[in-house]
Amino acid sequence: MDISFIAKKLGLSDSKHIIRKAAELRRLCDVQFDSSAIGVGEICKAIICLEIAASGSEEIVFDRPTVIKLSGMSEKAYHRSLNAMKNGLGVKTKLDIRELGIRFGCVRLIPFVQKGLSLYKDRFLAALPASRRTSADFTRPVFTAVAFYLCAKKHKLKIDKLKLIEVCGTSESEFFSVSTSMKDLCHDVFGILKEKKDPKDVKRN
Numbered sequence: 001m002d003i004s005f006i007a008k009k010l011g012l013s014d015s016k017h018i019i020r021k022a023a024e025l026r027r028l029c030d031v032q033f034d035s036s037a038i039g040v041g042e043i044c045k046a047i048i049c050l051e052i053a054a055s056g057s058e059e060i061v062f063d064r065p066t067v068i069k070l071s072g073m074s075e076k077a078y079h080r081s082l083n084a085m086k087n088g089l090g091v092k093t094k095l096d097i098r099e100l101g102i103r104f105g106c107v108r109l110i111p112f113v114q115k116g117l118s119l120y121k122d123r124f125l126a127a128l129p130a131s132r133r134t135s136a137d138f139t140r141p142v143f144t145a146v147a148f149y150l151c152a153k154k155h156k157l158k159i160d161k162l163k164l165i166e167v168c169g170t171s172e173s174e175f176f177s178v179s180t181s182m183k184d185l186c187h188d189v190f191g192i193l194k195e196k197k198d199p200k201d202v203k204r205n
Helices: 003-009 016-032 042-054 064-071 075-089 097-103 107-126 141-154 161-168 172-185
Strands: none
Touching: 003 016, 003 042, 003 064, 016 042, 016 075, 042 064, 042 075, 064 075, 075 161, 097 107, 097 141, 097 161, 107 141, 107 172, 141 161, 141 172, 161 172
């Protein structure tokens, strides 16, 4: 299906640069892998390419209910397809703390999440041999998502963990693994553990 037609339905007909980028992403997708093999039809593929193309653009806000309805999928299935397409195209998911705060209605958590992440990185790196510190990667969205979830839990705010996992494009097992590491190293920030653990004693996967 023509991407321009989908863009019009999503109110993006005036965003020519987004449409061009989405068209290029779809061509790249057709070359690199078979999207139908992961359950993504042509209409959904066009929508996802538009969303990926528009990501990072401050002036464009996707109407999520309209996107889900137009895709013909459930919200969970759409997020799963979106993450699968991103992985297939080699697109890294960027998770902004402020965006999470707005989406889940917990804006006041933002400074606590930032502090927790910063402390976790410092303590994690301090426990590593110098030779391994440069290879440590904290850019994956799972770290931001876990810190956000743990801060919400400490402040007794209800967060849909499964939805958060879908948004950050990770798995439940990775989320649990990072959560365990973060709670062990940053008990004083997240208020989980009663006894402080030496960072060097914390097991990591």
